[in-house]
Amino acid sequence: MKHMANTDVMDVLCPMHLMLDAQGVITHVGPTTQKLRPDMALVGLPFLEAFTVRRPRGVATLTQLWAAQSLKLHLELAGEPPARLKGVLVPDGRGAAIVNLSFGISILDGVRDYALTNADFAATDLAIEMLYLVEAKSAAMESSRQLNLRLQGAKVAAEEQAFTDTLTGLKNRRALELLLERLLAANACFAVMHIDLDYFKAVNDTLGHAAGDHVLQVVAGAMIEETRVTDTVARVGGDEFTVILPNVSDIDVLERVGRRIIERIEVPIPFKGQVSKISASIGTVWIQSSNTATRATVMEDADIALYASKKEGRARQTMYTPELRDTANSGLRPKGRSKRPS
Known part of the structure:
Protein backbone atom coordinates (compact mmCIF):
# COMPACT_ATOMS: atom_id res chain seq x y z
CA MET A 1 0.00 0.00 0.00
CA LYS A 2 1.38 3.45 -0.92
CA HIS A 3 -1.01 5.49 1.20
CA MET A 4 -3.56 5.02 3.94
CA ALA A 5 -6.96 3.77 2.71
CA ASN A 6 -9.93 6.09 3.01
CA THR A 7 -11.52 5.63 6.45
CA ASP A 8 -15.06 5.65 5.05
CA VAL A 9 -14.17 2.85 2.67
CA MET A 10 -12.53 0.85 5.45
CA ASP A 11 -15.52 1.32 7.73
CA VAL A 12 -17.68 -0.36 5.10
CA LEU A 13 -15.28 -3.09 3.96
CA CYS A 14 -13.74 -3.83 7.37
CA PRO A 15 -16.01 -2.36 10.06
CA MET A 16 -14.02 -4.22 12.72
CA HIS A 17 -10.58 -2.61 12.27
CA LEU A 18 -8.09 -0.06 13.66
CA MET A 19 -5.65 2.35 12.04
CA LEU A 20 -2.29 3.04 13.65
CA ASP A 21 0.24 5.79 13.05
CA ALA A 22 4.00 5.27 12.85
CA GLN A 23 4.27 5.37 16.66
CA GLY A 24 1.65 2.63 17.06
CA VAL A 25 -1.02 5.03 18.32
CA ILE A 26 -4.62 4.33 17.31
CA THR A 27 -5.82 7.06 14.90
CA HIS A 28 -9.11 5.56 13.76
CA VAL A 29 -11.48 2.89 15.01
CA GLY A 30 -13.97 0.99 12.87
CA PRO A 31 -17.64 1.27 13.99
CA THR A 32 -17.93 -2.35 15.11
CA THR A 33 -14.66 -2.22 17.04
CA GLN A 34 -15.88 0.85 18.92
CA LYS A 35 -19.06 -1.05 19.89
CA LEU A 36 -16.92 -3.42 21.91
CA ARG A 37 -15.92 -0.54 24.20
CA PRO A 38 -18.50 2.21 23.74
CA ASP A 39 -17.29 4.05 26.84
CA MET A 40 -13.56 3.81 26.07
CA ALA A 41 -11.79 6.40 23.91
CA LEU A 42 -9.62 4.07 21.85
CA VAL A 43 -8.41 6.80 19.45
CA GLY A 44 -5.23 8.29 20.89
CA LEU A 45 -4.27 5.17 22.88
CA PRO A 46 -1.10 3.27 22.01
CA PHE A 47 -2.14 -0.03 20.47
CA LEU A 48 -0.13 -2.01 23.01
CA GLU A 49 -1.97 -0.27 25.87
CA ALA A 50 -5.39 -0.98 24.42
CA PHE A 51 -4.51 -4.57 23.46
CA THR A 52 -2.44 -7.34 24.94
CA VAL A 53 -0.86 -9.64 22.37
CA ARG A 54 -1.31 -13.18 23.63
CA ARG A 55 0.27 -14.79 20.59
CA PRO A 56 2.86 -14.67 19.17
CA ARG A 57 4.36 -14.59 22.62
CA GLY A 58 6.80 -11.85 23.56
CA VAL A 59 5.21 -9.03 21.50
CA ALA A 60 5.46 -6.14 23.97
CA THR A 61 7.19 -3.33 22.01
CA LEU A 62 6.39 -1.41 18.86
CA THR A 63 9.37 -2.98 17.09
CA GLN A 64 8.15 -6.46 17.96
CA LEU A 65 4.61 -5.52 16.84
CA TRP A 66 5.86 -4.33 13.41
CA ALA A 67 7.86 -7.54 13.13
CA ALA A 68 4.62 -9.52 13.54
CA GLN A 69 3.05 -7.97 10.45
CA SER A 70 0.88 -10.31 8.35
CA LEU A 71 0.84 -12.88 11.17
CA LYS A 72 -2.37 -13.88 12.89
CA LEU A 73 -2.41 -12.10 16.22
CA HIS A 74 -4.30 -13.36 19.27
CA LEU A 75 -5.37 -10.22 21.11
CA GLU A 76 -7.19 -9.28 24.29
CA LEU A 77 -8.90 -5.91 24.44
CA ALA A 78 -8.56 -3.99 27.71
CA GLY A 79 -11.70 -3.44 29.77
CA GLU A 80 -14.82 -5.50 30.50
CA PRO A 81 -16.33 -7.79 29.47
CA PRO A 82 -13.32 -9.79 28.27
CA ALA A 83 -12.85 -9.62 24.51
CA ARG A 84 -10.55 -12.18 22.90
CA LEU A 85 -10.00 -11.27 19.25
CA LYS A 86 -8.05 -12.36 16.22
CA GLY A 87 -6.18 -9.76 14.18
CA VAL A 88 -3.74 -9.19 11.36
CA LEU A 89 -1.49 -6.09 11.04
CA VAL A 90 -0.77 -4.78 7.54
CA PRO A 91 1.69 -1.81 7.08
CA ASP A 92 0.78 0.96 4.63
CA GLY A 93 4.34 1.47 3.37
CA ARG A 94 4.63 4.85 5.15
CA GLY A 95 5.25 3.60 8.68
CA ALA A 96 1.57 3.38 9.62
CA ALA A 97 -0.64 0.27 9.57
CA ILE A 98 -4.12 -1.18 9.55
CA VAL A 99 -5.17 -3.91 11.99
CA ASN A 100 -8.15 -5.94 10.85
CA LEU A 101 -9.97 -7.72 13.68
CA SER A 102 -12.45 -10.58 14.05
CA PHE A 103 -14.00 -12.80 16.73
CA GLY A 104 -12.85 -15.96 14.99
CA ILE A 105 -14.80 -19.00 16.14
CA SER A 106 -16.12 -16.99 19.09
CA ILE A 107 -18.33 -14.87 16.86
CA LEU A 108 -21.56 -16.17 18.41
CA ASP A 109 -20.36 -15.18 21.88
CA GLY A 110 -19.36 -11.79 20.52
CA VAL A 111 -22.71 -11.20 18.88
CA ARG A 112 -24.47 -12.14 22.11
CA ASP A 113 -22.20 -10.20 24.48
CA TYR A 114 -22.18 -6.99 22.46
CA ALA A 115 -25.67 -7.12 20.90
CA LEU A 116 -24.24 -7.09 17.37
CA THR A 117 -26.26 -7.67 14.22
CA ASN A 118 -25.48 -8.44 10.60
CA ALA A 119 -25.22 -4.67 10.02
CA ASP A 120 -22.06 -4.66 12.14
CA PHE A 121 -20.17 -6.85 9.67
CA ALA A 122 -19.15 -6.43 6.06
CA ALA A 123 -21.77 -7.74 3.65
CA THR A 124 -19.28 -10.26 2.22
CA ASP A 125 -18.03 -11.40 5.63
CA LEU A 126 -18.50 -15.14 6.21
CA ALA A 127 -19.65 -14.18 9.68
CA ILE A 128 -22.91 -13.00 8.09
CA GLU A 129 -23.48 -16.43 6.60
CA MET A 130 -22.82 -18.02 9.98
CA LEU A 131 -25.27 -15.66 11.67
CA TYR A 132 -27.92 -16.48 9.09
CA LEU A 133 -27.33 -20.19 9.65
CA VAL A 134 -27.56 -19.78 13.40
CA GLU A 135 -30.76 -17.75 13.09
CA ALA A 136 -32.24 -20.33 10.72
CA LYS A 137 -31.25 -23.15 13.05
CA SER A 138 -32.69 -21.30 16.05
CA ALA A 139 -35.95 -20.66 14.17
CA ALA A 140 -36.14 -24.30 13.11
CA MET A 141 -35.43 -25.50 16.65
CA GLU A 142 -38.08 -23.16 18.06
CA SER A 143 -40.61 -24.37 15.48
CA SER A 144 -39.72 -27.95 16.35
CA ARG A 145 -40.06 -27.20 20.05
CA GLN A 146 -43.46 -25.59 19.55
CA LEU A 147 -44.59 -28.53 17.42
CA ASN A 148 -43.39 -30.99 20.06
CA LEU A 149 -45.24 -29.04 22.73
CA ARG A 150 -48.43 -29.12 20.68
CA LEU A 151 -48.05 -32.83 19.97
CA GLN A 152 -47.34 -33.52 23.63
CA GLY A 153 -50.36 -31.47 24.63
CA ALA A 154 -52.54 -33.35 22.15
CA LYS A 155 -51.20 -36.65 23.45
CA VAL A 156 -51.90 -35.70 27.06
CA ALA A 157 -55.38 -34.49 26.12
CA ALA A 158 -56.10 -37.71 24.22
CA GLU A 159 -54.85 -39.85 27.10
CA GLU A 160 -56.86 -37.80 29.58
CA GLN A 161 -59.97 -38.20 27.44
CA ALA A 162 -59.39 -41.96 27.19
CA PHE A 163 -59.33 -42.21 31.00
CA THR A 164 -62.19 -39.80 31.75
CA ASP A 165 -65.93 -40.35 32.10
CA THR A 166 -67.46 -37.74 29.82
CA LEU A 167 -70.63 -37.17 31.87
CA THR A 168 -69.11 -36.64 35.32
CA GLY A 169 -65.49 -35.75 34.59
CA LEU A 170 -64.38 -38.56 36.92
CA LYS A 171 -61.90 -41.27 35.99
CA ASN A 172 -63.42 -44.19 34.09
Whole structure:
Protein backbone atom coordinates (compact mmCIF):
# COMPACT_ATOMS: atom_id res chain seq x y z
CA MET A 1 0.00 0.00 0.00
CA LYS A 2 1.38 3.45 -0.92
CA HIS A 3 -1.01 5.49 1.20
CA MET A 4 -3.56 5.02 3.94
CA ALA A 5 -6.96 3.77 2.71
CA ASN A 6 -9.93 6.09 3.01
CA THR A 7 -11.52 5.63 6.45
CA ASP A 8 -15.06 5.65 5.05
CA VAL A 9 -14.17 2.85 2.67
CA MET A 10 -12.53 0.85 5.45
CA ASP A 11 -15.52 1.32 7.73
CA VAL A 12 -17.68 -0.36 5.10
CA LEU A 13 -15.28 -3.09 3.96
CA CYS A 14 -13.74 -3.83 7.37
CA PRO A 15 -16.01 -2.36 10.06
CA MET A 16 -14.02 -4.22 12.72
CA HIS A 17 -10.58 -2.61 12.27
CA LEU A 18 -8.09 -0.06 13.66
CA MET A 19 -5.65 2.35 12.04
CA LEU A 20 -2.29 3.04 13.65
CA ASP A 21 0.24 5.79 13.05
CA ALA A 22 4.00 5.27 12.85
CA GLN A 23 4.27 5.37 16.66
CA GLY A 24 1.65 2.63 17.06
CA VAL A 25 -1.02 5.03 18.32
CA ILE A 26 -4.62 4.33 17.31
CA THR A 27 -5.82 7.06 14.90
CA HIS A 28 -9.11 5.56 13.76
CA VAL A 29 -11.48 2.89 15.01
CA GLY A 30 -13.97 0.99 12.87
CA PRO A 31 -17.64 1.27 13.99
CA THR A 32 -17.93 -2.35 15.11
CA THR A 33 -14.66 -2.22 17.04
CA GLN A 34 -15.88 0.85 18.92
CA LYS A 35 -19.06 -1.05 19.89
CA LEU A 36 -16.92 -3.42 21.91
CA ARG A 37 -15.92 -0.54 24.20
CA PRO A 38 -18.50 2.21 23.74
CA ASP A 39 -17.29 4.05 26.84
CA MET A 40 -13.56 3.81 26.07
CA ALA A 41 -11.79 6.40 23.91
CA LEU A 42 -9.62 4.07 21.85
CA VAL A 43 -8.41 6.80 19.45
CA GLY A 44 -5.23 8.29 20.89
CA LEU A 45 -4.27 5.17 22.88
CA PRO A 46 -1.10 3.27 22.01
CA PHE A 47 -2.14 -0.03 20.47
CA LEU A 48 -0.13 -2.01 23.01
CA GLU A 49 -1.97 -0.27 25.87
CA ALA A 50 -5.39 -0.98 24.42
CA PHE A 51 -4.51 -4.57 23.46
CA THR A 52 -2.44 -7.34 24.94
CA VAL A 53 -0.86 -9.64 22.37
CA ARG A 54 -1.31 -13.18 23.63
CA ARG A 55 0.27 -14.79 20.59
CA PRO A 56 2.86 -14.67 19.17
CA ARG A 57 4.36 -14.59 22.62
CA GLY A 58 6.80 -11.85 23.56
CA VAL A 59 5.21 -9.03 21.50
CA ALA A 60 5.46 -6.14 23.97
CA THR A 61 7.19 -3.33 22.01
CA LEU A 62 6.39 -1.41 18.86
CA THR A 63 9.37 -2.98 17.09
CA GLN A 64 8.15 -6.46 17.96
CA LEU A 65 4.61 -5.52 16.84
CA TRP A 66 5.86 -4.33 13.41
CA ALA A 67 7.86 -7.54 13.13
CA ALA A 68 4.62 -9.52 13.54
CA GLN A 69 3.05 -7.97 10.45
CA SER A 70 0.88 -10.31 8.35
CA LEU A 71 0.84 -12.88 11.17
CA LYS A 72 -2.37 -13.88 12.89
CA LEU A 73 -2.41 -12.10 16.22
CA HIS A 74 -4.30 -13.36 19.27
CA LEU A 75 -5.37 -10.22 21.11
CA GLU A 76 -7.19 -9.28 24.29
CA LEU A 77 -8.90 -5.91 24.44
CA ALA A 78 -8.56 -3.99 27.71
CA GLY A 79 -11.70 -3.44 29.77
CA GLU A 80 -14.82 -5.50 30.50
CA PRO A 81 -16.33 -7.79 29.47
CA PRO A 82 -13.32 -9.79 28.27
CA ALA A 83 -12.85 -9.62 24.51
CA ARG A 84 -10.55 -12.18 22.90
CA LEU A 85 -10.00 -11.27 19.25
CA LYS A 86 -8.05 -12.36 16.22
CA GLY A 87 -6.18 -9.76 14.18
CA VAL A 88 -3.74 -9.19 11.36
CA LEU A 89 -1.49 -6.09 11.04
CA VAL A 90 -0.77 -4.78 7.54
CA PRO A 91 1.69 -1.81 7.08
CA ASP A 92 0.78 0.96 4.63
CA GLY A 93 4.34 1.47 3.37
CA ARG A 94 4.63 4.85 5.15
CA GLY A 95 5.25 3.60 8.68
CA ALA A 96 1.57 3.38 9.62
CA ALA A 97 -0.64 0.27 9.57
CA ILE A 98 -4.12 -1.18 9.55
CA VAL A 99 -5.17 -3.91 11.99
CA ASN A 100 -8.15 -5.94 10.85
CA LEU A 101 -9.97 -7.72 13.68
CA SER A 102 -12.45 -10.58 14.05
CA PHE A 103 -14.00 -12.80 16.73
CA GLY A 104 -12.85 -15.96 14.99
CA ILE A 105 -14.80 -19.00 16.14
CA SER A 106 -16.12 -16.99 19.09
CA ILE A 107 -18.33 -14.87 16.86
CA LEU A 108 -21.56 -16.17 18.41
CA ASP A 109 -20.36 -15.18 21.88
CA GLY A 110 -19.36 -11.79 20.52
CA VAL A 111 -22.71 -11.20 18.88
CA ARG A 112 -24.47 -12.14 22.11
CA ASP A 113 -22.20 -10.20 24.48
CA TYR A 114 -22.18 -6.99 22.46
CA ALA A 115 -25.67 -7.12 20.90
CA LEU A 116 -24.24 -7.09 17.37
CA THR A 117 -26.26 -7.67 14.22
CA ASN A 118 -25.48 -8.44 10.60
CA ALA A 119 -25.22 -4.67 10.02
CA ASP A 120 -22.06 -4.66 12.14
CA PHE A 121 -20.17 -6.85 9.67
CA ALA A 122 -19.15 -6.43 6.06
CA ALA A 123 -21.77 -7.74 3.65
CA THR A 124 -19.28 -10.26 2.22
CA ASP A 125 -18.03 -11.40 5.63
CA LEU A 126 -18.50 -15.14 6.21
CA ALA A 127 -19.65 -14.18 9.68
CA ILE A 128 -22.91 -13.00 8.09
CA GLU A 129 -23.48 -16.43 6.60
CA MET A 130 -22.82 -18.02 9.98
CA LEU A 131 -25.27 -15.66 11.67
CA TYR A 132 -27.92 -16.48 9.09
CA LEU A 133 -27.33 -20.19 9.65
CA VAL A 134 -27.56 -19.78 13.40
CA GLU A 135 -30.76 -17.75 13.09
CA ALA A 136 -32.24 -20.33 10.72
CA LYS A 137 -31.25 -23.15 13.05
CA SER A 138 -32.69 -21.30 16.05
CA ALA A 139 -35.95 -20.66 14.17
CA ALA A 140 -36.14 -24.30 13.11
CA MET A 141 -35.43 -25.50 16.65
CA GLU A 142 -38.08 -23.16 18.06
CA SER A 143 -40.61 -24.37 15.48
CA SER A 144 -39.72 -27.95 16.35
CA ARG A 145 -40.06 -27.20 20.05
CA GLN A 146 -43.46 -25.59 19.55
CA LEU A 147 -44.59 -28.53 17.42
CA ASN A 148 -43.39 -30.99 20.06
CA LEU A 149 -45.24 -29.04 22.73
CA ARG A 150 -48.43 -29.12 20.68
CA LEU A 151 -48.05 -32.83 19.97
CA GLN A 152 -47.34 -33.52 23.63
CA GLY A 153 -50.36 -31.47 24.63
CA ALA A 154 -52.54 -33.35 22.15
CA LYS A 155 -51.20 -36.65 23.45
CA VAL A 156 -51.90 -35.70 27.06
CA ALA A 157 -55.38 -34.49 26.12
CA ALA A 158 -56.10 -37.71 24.22
CA GLU A 159 -54.85 -39.85 27.10
CA GLU A 160 -56.86 -37.80 29.58
CA GLN A 161 -59.97 -38.20 27.44
CA ALA A 162 -59.39 -41.96 27.19
CA PHE A 163 -59.33 -42.21 31.00
CA THR A 164 -62.19 -39.80 31.75
CA ASP A 165 -65.93 -40.35 32.10
CA THR A 166 -67.46 -37.74 29.82
CA LEU A 167 -70.63 -37.17 31.87
CA THR A 168 -69.11 -36.64 35.32
CA GLY A 169 -65.49 -35.75 34.59
CA LEU A 170 -64.38 -38.56 36.92
CA LYS A 171 -61.90 -41.27 35.99
CA ASN A 172 -63.42 -44.19 34.09
CA ARG A 173 -63.10 -47.96 34.48
CA ARG A 174 -59.98 -48.10 32.30
CA ALA A 175 -58.16 -45.58 34.49
CA LEU A 176 -59.30 -47.38 37.62
CA GLU A 177 -58.00 -50.73 36.41
CA LEU A 178 -54.58 -49.27 35.53
CA LEU A 179 -54.29 -47.65 38.95
CA LEU A 180 -55.24 -50.88 40.69
CA GLU A 181 -52.64 -52.79 38.71
CA ARG A 182 -49.94 -50.28 39.72
CA LEU A 183 -50.87 -50.42 43.40
CA LEU A 184 -50.93 -54.21 43.43
CA ALA A 185 -47.63 -54.43 41.57
CA ALA A 186 -46.09 -52.15 44.20
CA ASN A 187 -47.52 -54.32 47.00
CA ALA A 188 -49.03 -51.13 48.41
CA CYS A 189 -51.47 -50.62 51.24
CA PHE A 190 -54.76 -49.18 49.95
CA ALA A 191 -58.52 -49.49 50.08
CA VAL A 192 -61.25 -49.77 47.48
CA MET A 193 -64.82 -48.54 48.01
CA HIS A 194 -67.39 -49.83 45.54
CA ILE A 195 -70.46 -47.58 45.63
CA ASP A 196 -73.88 -48.18 44.11
CA LEU A 197 -76.71 -45.63 44.14
CA ASP A 198 -79.93 -46.84 45.77
CA TYR A 199 -83.23 -46.06 44.01
CA PHE A 200 -81.47 -44.44 41.05
CA LYS A 201 -83.58 -46.39 38.55
CA ALA A 202 -86.67 -44.70 39.94
CA VAL A 203 -85.17 -41.29 39.11
CA ASN A 204 -84.73 -42.21 35.46
CA ASP A 205 -88.15 -43.88 35.29
CA THR A 206 -90.10 -41.01 36.87
CA LEU A 207 -88.11 -37.85 36.08
CA GLY A 208 -86.28 -38.85 32.91
CA HIS A 209 -82.69 -39.38 31.89
CA ALA A 210 -81.81 -35.67 32.03
CA ALA A 211 -82.63 -35.72 35.74
CA GLY A 212 -80.63 -38.94 36.09
CA ASP A 213 -77.59 -37.37 34.44
CA HIS A 214 -77.90 -34.35 36.74
CA VAL A 215 -78.03 -36.62 39.79
CA LEU A 216 -74.90 -38.47 38.63
CA GLN A 217 -73.04 -35.19 38.22
CA VAL A 218 -74.07 -33.97 41.67
CA VAL A 219 -73.07 -37.30 43.21
CA ALA A 220 -69.68 -37.15 41.45
CA GLY A 221 -69.02 -33.69 42.90
CA ALA A 222 -70.04 -34.84 46.37
CA MET A 223 -67.66 -37.81 46.25
CA ILE A 224 -64.78 -35.57 45.18
CA GLU A 225 -65.50 -33.20 48.07
CA GLU A 226 -65.75 -35.97 50.65
CA THR A 227 -62.53 -37.76 49.72
CA ARG A 228 -58.88 -36.75 49.93
CA VAL A 229 -56.95 -35.14 47.09
CA THR A 230 -54.81 -38.27 46.95
CA ASP A 231 -57.86 -40.50 46.43
CA THR A 232 -59.21 -41.44 43.00
CA VAL A 233 -62.94 -41.40 42.27
CA ALA A 234 -64.14 -43.26 39.17
CA ARG A 235 -67.48 -43.92 37.56
CA VAL A 236 -67.37 -47.56 36.48
CA GLY A 237 -70.98 -48.12 35.40
CA GLY A 238 -74.33 -46.42 35.00
CA ASP A 239 -74.84 -45.65 38.71
CA GLU A 240 -71.73 -47.39 40.04
CA PHE A 241 -68.69 -45.60 41.40
CA THR A 242 -65.39 -46.75 42.86
CA VAL A 243 -63.03 -44.86 45.14
CA ILE A 244 -59.40 -45.90 45.58
CA LEU A 245 -57.79 -44.64 48.76
CA PRO A 246 -54.00 -45.14 48.90
CA ASN A 247 -51.94 -45.25 52.10
CA VAL A 248 -54.78 -46.15 54.47
CA SER A 249 -53.37 -47.30 57.80
CA ASP A 250 -56.52 -47.12 59.94
CA ILE A 251 -59.92 -48.65 59.30
CA ASP A 252 -61.51 -45.70 61.10
CA VAL A 253 -60.51 -43.52 58.12
CA LEU A 254 -62.52 -45.75 55.80
CA GLU A 255 -65.52 -45.70 58.08
CA ARG A 256 -65.47 -41.90 58.30
CA VAL A 257 -65.12 -41.41 54.55
CA GLY A 258 -67.89 -43.90 53.83
CA ARG A 259 -70.19 -42.26 56.37
CA ARG A 260 -69.59 -38.81 54.86
CA ILE A 261 -70.34 -40.05 51.35
CA ILE A 262 -73.57 -41.74 52.45
CA GLU A 263 -74.74 -38.63 54.32
CA ARG A 264 -74.01 -36.34 51.36
CA ILE A 265 -75.80 -38.53 48.85
CA GLU A 266 -78.91 -38.78 51.04
CA VAL A 267 -79.41 -35.01 50.66
CA PRO A 268 -82.33 -34.51 48.18
CA ILE A 269 -81.22 -33.25 44.76
CA PRO A 270 -83.48 -30.70 43.05
CA PHE A 271 -83.89 -30.63 39.28
CA LYS A 272 -86.33 -28.42 37.37
CA GLY A 273 -88.84 -28.19 40.16
CA GLN A 274 -88.61 -31.87 41.05
CA VAL A 275 -86.57 -33.53 43.81
CA SER A 276 -84.58 -36.74 43.51
CA LYS A 277 -84.05 -38.81 46.63
CA ILE A 278 -81.42 -41.51 46.52
CA SER A 279 -78.93 -43.09 48.88
CA ALA A 280 -75.68 -45.03 48.53
CA SER A 281 -74.58 -48.51 49.48
CA ILE A 282 -70.86 -49.14 49.85
CA GLY A 283 -68.68 -52.24 49.88
CA THR A 284 -65.11 -51.66 51.03
CA VAL A 285 -61.96 -53.75 50.76
CA TRP A 286 -58.84 -52.88 52.71
CA ILE A 287 -55.69 -54.28 51.09
CA GLN A 288 -52.76 -54.44 53.46
CA SER A 289 -49.73 -55.35 51.35
CA SER A 290 -51.21 -58.57 50.01
CA ASN A 291 -49.06 -60.45 47.51
CA THR A 292 -51.94 -62.71 46.52
CA ALA A 293 -54.61 -60.15 45.57
CA THR A 294 -55.37 -59.45 41.93
CA ARG A 295 -57.42 -56.72 40.31
CA ALA A 296 -60.23 -59.20 39.70
CA THR A 297 -60.30 -60.50 43.28
CA VAL A 298 -60.16 -57.00 44.76
CA MET A 299 -63.12 -55.83 42.70
CA GLU A 300 -65.02 -59.03 43.38
CA ASP A 301 -64.46 -58.68 47.15
CA ALA A 302 -65.67 -55.07 47.01
CA ASP A 303 -68.74 -56.22 45.07
CA ILE A 304 -69.45 -58.94 47.65
CA ALA A 305 -69.28 -56.36 50.46
CA LEU A 306 -71.52 -54.02 48.44
CA TYR A 307 -74.09 -56.80 48.02
CA ALA A 308 -74.07 -57.28 51.78
CA SER A 309 -74.85 -53.57 52.26
CA LYS A 310 -77.75 -53.83 49.83
CA LYS A 311 -79.00 -56.97 51.54
CA GLU A 312 -78.87 -55.33 54.98
CA GLY A 313 -81.12 -52.46 53.93
CA ARG A 314 -79.01 -50.09 51.79
CA ALA A 315 -77.48 -46.71 52.75
CA ARG A 316 -74.66 -48.35 54.67
CA GLN A 317 -71.05 -49.45 54.30
CA THR A 318 -69.84 -53.01 54.72
CA MET A 319 -66.19 -53.93 55.19
CA TYR A 320 -65.21 -57.05 53.31
CA THR A 321 -64.30 -60.15 55.34
CA PRO A 322 -63.62 -63.69 54.13
CA GLU A 323 -66.85 -64.75 55.84
CA LEU A 324 -68.80 -62.65 53.34
CA ARG A 325 -67.22 -64.60 50.48
CA ASP A 326 -68.08 -67.85 52.20
CA THR A 327 -71.66 -66.69 52.44
CA ALA A 328 -71.67 -65.71 48.77
CA ASN A 329 -70.18 -69.04 47.73
CA SER A 330 -72.72 -70.92 49.83
CA GLY A 331 -75.41 -69.87 47.41
CA LEU A 332 -77.03 -67.03 49.33
CA ARG A 333 -75.76 -64.68 46.62
CA PRO A 334 -75.35 -65.53 42.94
CA LYS A 335 -71.69 -65.67 41.91
CA GLY A 336 -70.10 -62.98 39.76
CA ARG A 337 -71.53 -59.54 39.17
CA SER A 338 -75.13 -60.46 39.86
CA LYS A 339 -78.11 -58.20 39.62
CA ARG A 340 -78.35 -56.29 42.89
CA PRO A 341 -81.34 -54.47 44.33
CA SER A 342 -81.40 -50.94 42.88
